[in-house]
Amino acid sequence: MSASREQAEELIEAAGARLSARRAAVRRLIGVPPSERRAQTQALLLDAGRELFADKGIGGTSVGDICSRAGFTRGAFYSNFTDMDHFVQRLAEEQWTSIVNFVDESVAGALSTQTEGPTLESDAELAAGLAELASRLLGAMPISREVFLLQNEFAAYIARTEADGGGSPLREGYAAFKRHLVRVLVEGLASINRACLLSPEDTTELIMATAVRSMRMALSAAPDAHRPGDAQAAGTRGAQTDDADANSDRGSESTGANAADPDLTAFLVRTLPTLLARLSTPVTHTADA
Structure with missing residues (x-):
């Protein structure tokens, strides 16, 4: 039981580390002018979010909704924005x-x-x-x-x-x-x-x-x-x-x-x-x- 708990804690800690690393990477990109491709991706995601927020509200819109409307995966979203x-x-x-x-x-x-x-x-x-x-x-x-x-x-x-x-x-x-x-x-x-x-x-x-x-x-x-x-x-x-x-x-x-x-x-x-x-x-x- 103790070993299982330790494994679970290690997995949570590893997931947290990966999340922190991803957010840190995105934050570094925020201060850098985006490439043409990245700028286009961001624009399409923002356009999709604008439409969905007007139609469903911020609270009624998920990351998956935005990605689906824009035609991207969640990876594209989280490569450009740290979170909602x-x-x-x-x-x-x-x-x-x-x-x-x-x-x-x-x-x-x-x-x-x-x-x-x-x-x-x-x-x-x-x-x-x-x-x-x-x-x-x-x-x-x-x-x-x-x-x-x-x-x-x-x-x-x-x-x-x-x-x-x-x-x-x-x-x-x-x-x-x-x-x-x-x-x-x-x-x-x-x-x-x-x-x-x-x-x-x-x-x-x-x-x-x-x-x-x-x-x-x-x-x-x-x-x-x-x-x-x-x-x-x-x-x-x-x-x-x-x-x-x-x-x-x-x-x-x-x-x-x-x-x-x-x-x-x-x-x-x-x-x-x-x-x-x-x-x-x-x-x-x-x-x-």
């Missing part, structure tokens, strides 16, 4: 990088370079200026079913696994996206001579929460459901659609599922101009002494 946690972090990092690039491409050249915009005298001028800014913000926000589902999965993953609040690719990616959207908001308000009543960061959080609400309402509704105001929203979306069409040729391949889905923005389109009006104030410029 490492895979999730890499996928989150790729997703946020894609989103940040999408924001940059969407607003490139769209915002005024002036630090002081025109004074909007009439209510009609203010409404037009706020509608234009709302259109720019809508064009810079990734709104799609896949993005919505993935970000919910990442948020839940952070809450379950990173309670200490430390830095991680998931948190850092979200922070980078928010910084980019804050810039769009601040520069956009400045272009119509307005500024945030609250901090730009808090104002951006409220706008992002409204975007999440818009996506949740649309995805939870019956396929044939129509809400009051959808006709007006469809008309207001015209400016947004024109802006998106102008950028589609140069950004369609790189943005992919990050591009805004008009079916998910009805609530946001209806409410964003009013939200911007309530959360901003005119900037009063005094003459230099």
Whole structure:
């Protein structure tokens, strides 16, 4: 009995040593630029994971599921990622990088370079200026079913696994996206001579929460459901659609599922101009002494 126990312990110890050696080898590869073949393998695995996480959730997806979807063996997975946690972090990092690039491409050249915009005298001028800014913000926000589902999965993953609040690719990616959207908001308000009543960061959080609400309402509704105001929203979306069409040729391949889905923005389109009006104030410029 004692000999059997010793053999079992030796086998466990040997398996642990092999696992540690494999993880150490993968960690060494992480800091080295991958070969073309390895990069392609990683990309296919990450693509498969993105689809599965959106469809089944992180908790409902196994390594075997990812390998089966991508057409690889488990060996290919564990040659590129130390474990599922490492895979999730890499996928989150790729997703946020894609989103940040999408924001940059969407607003490139769209915002005024002036630090002081025109004074909007009439209510009609203010409404037009706020509608234009709302259109720019809508064009810079990734709104799609896949993005919505993935970000919910990442948020839940952070809450379950990173309670200490430390830095991680998931948190850092979200922070980078928010910084980019804050810039769009601040520069956009400045272009119509307005500024945030609250901090730009808090104002951006409220706008992002409204975007999440818009996506949740649309995805939870019956396929044939129509809400009051959808006709007006469809008309207001015209400016947004024109802006998106102008950028589609140069950004369609790189943005992919990050591009805004008009079916998910009805609530946001209806409410964003009013939200911007309530959360901003005119900037009063005094003459230099």
